[in-house]
Amino acid sequence: MMDIKALLASSDNPNSLGNKFRKQRFQYFESLFNSNFDNKYPVKILDIGGTVHFWKDQPLLNSGKVEIILLNLSAEDVKTKGLSSMAGDATDLSQFADERFDLVFSNSVIEHLYTWENQMKMAKEAMRVGKKYFVQTPNRHFFMEAHYALPFVQYFPKNFTRFLLTKTRLSRGSKWNVKDAQQYLDEIRLLSEGEMKMLFPGATIYKEKFIGMVKSYSAHNMG
Numbered sequence: 001m002m003d004i005k006a007l008l009a010s011s012d013n014p015n016s017l018g019n020k021f022r023k024q025r026f027q028y029f030e031s032l033f034n035s036n037f038d039n040k041y042p043v044k045i046l047d048i049g050g051t052v053h054f055w056k057d058q059p060l061l062n063s064g065k066v067e068i069i070l071l072n073l074s075a076e077d078v079k080t081k082g083l084s085s086m087a088g089d090a091t092d093l094s095q096f097a098d099e100r101f102d103l104v105f106s107n108s109v110i111e112h113l114y115t116w117e118n119q120m121k122m123a124k125e126a127m128r129v130g131k132k133y134f135v136q137t138p139n140r141h142f143f144m145e146a147h148y149a150l151p152f153v154q155y156f157p158k159n160f161t162r163f164l165l166t167k168t169r170l171s172r173g174s175k176w177n178v179k180d181a182q183q184y185l186d187e188i189r190l191l192s193e194g195e196m197k198m199l200f201p202g203a204t205i206y207k208e209k210f211i212g213m214v215k216s217y218s219a220h221n222m223g
Helices: 019-036 117-128 158-167 178-187 193-199
Strands: 043-048 068-072 083-087 101-107 128-138 202-211 212-218
Touching: 019 128, 019 202, 019 212, 043 117, 101 117, 101 202, 117 128, 117 193, 158 178, 193 202, 193 212
Parallel strands: 043 068, 043 101, 068 083, 101 128
Antiparallel strands: 128 212, 202 212
């Protein structure tokens, strides 16, 4: 019998729809990677907001072709070959020189920066420090809000969304902790296609679709 709760779980759950989409997206990314970096190894990558969990089982990492720095608000202990971690701010990468990395990668992070101003700063920095970039984010206008697995809540008043998250089990079958719910409500600012084009002028916008609707956008300059 189909486990609906697992299907609607976060992308880290291997049985979730989000994980399925993530795998498809990564296959697209790998095809771009191979066409851009053939025999130019190791490729130095900065992953803004990246995690060991995301990369540790990826054949690309295990191939030895990449050296990846995971940048987050705090560093984590990393024991996986090819990965390292450091603390930093996605909106201020001044510790890195222009084009310091062959590639800047980011998956579902730029929507967590609270304001449009911060999103502009991250996009500008990603394009500055990376010769290439690949930045993904959920589509603001997709019917299912990606973080809560609830339909259309991105259009609701935040007070109502807070009620749904903390007082009902509609979001992935469980109630949210009040503090966690408020944190997400404060930090998430979903982006439209037009805004992604403004953030990354001249980028190719890859549209990830589900039943004919655009679920997420990935902006890149990888051809």
